[in-house]
């Protein structure tokens with residue numbers, strides 16, 4: 001053992017320098033490794049959605065912002081009340097979208113209806129049919145995984161039609177339902193162009209309306225996170241004078257998001273689950289249910305982000321998270 005005399009430089013005396021001891025023993029790394037092992041063994045797989053921020057690539061301000069109340073519409077299909085399109089994005093997926101207000105669309109016999117919020121594309125007055133074509137939407141699907149698609153349209157009359165097609169070369173279009181067909185699926189890197197065709201039988205009929213289409217694919221083979229309900233004395237926490245255990249009886253916890261997606265930088269805000277994120281179980285009898293994360297807390301061990309915990313509540317039927325979020 002080292003000398004206990006103050007100021008001694010005898011080897012083995014670690015007492016005053018907790019930092020040296022922590023670094024030498026790689027404690028944060030060990031904590032993360034221990035938590036990771038627990039998650040792998042016992043964690044539940046969940047898909048995670050997080051709200052779009054002003055720093056999210058390719059986000060755009062929504063047109064639902066109401067002049068009178070100065071806040072976004074919480075039932076808005078374009079932004080889900082976030083005020084920024086596309087509202088929420090799914091973790092470890094690439095989401096691309098084409099909105100009625102995207103700049104650079106090519107419209108023929110169609111106009112943007114700015115009298116409703118959010119604004120929608122509709123047939124110009126006097127027109128029975130019209131088309132709108134998106135600008136090229138860049139994507140990168142290196143793993144050649146399947147796409148999910150959701151279109152938000154309004155079509156009141158059943159004699160109206162709305163067709164949605166896609167193209168990867170801007171020339172040949174296929175029905176959007178064929179997007180995962182062999183030879184048609186957008187893979188590698190490139191761009192997708194979307195074309196919608198609106199028709200009505202009578203000039204007097206209310207036009208069908210187009211608001212937004214979202215397309216996404218996973219960016220990895222396991223595009224989800226693992227979470228675990230805490231049991232008392234579950235999570236070890238190293239403080240200045242040794243280990244203590246954190247009591248998180250009714251909370252869930254997980255590790256930083258960079259452990260699930262290595263494109264995320266460790267120890268940055270992007271590794272955090274945000275307040276009001278949504279998750280959904282992938283397996284089990286509750287897999288249809290969605291939950292909202294609240295009261296997030298982020299734990300650091302000697303400046304390294306090691307774990308995060310949160311309360312959850314079931315999404316209520318009237319909430320936007322359950323009905324709308326893609």
Ligand SMILES: [Zn+2]
Pocket residue numbers: 062063064065072073076077078079080081082083084118
């Ligand atoms: Zn909106």
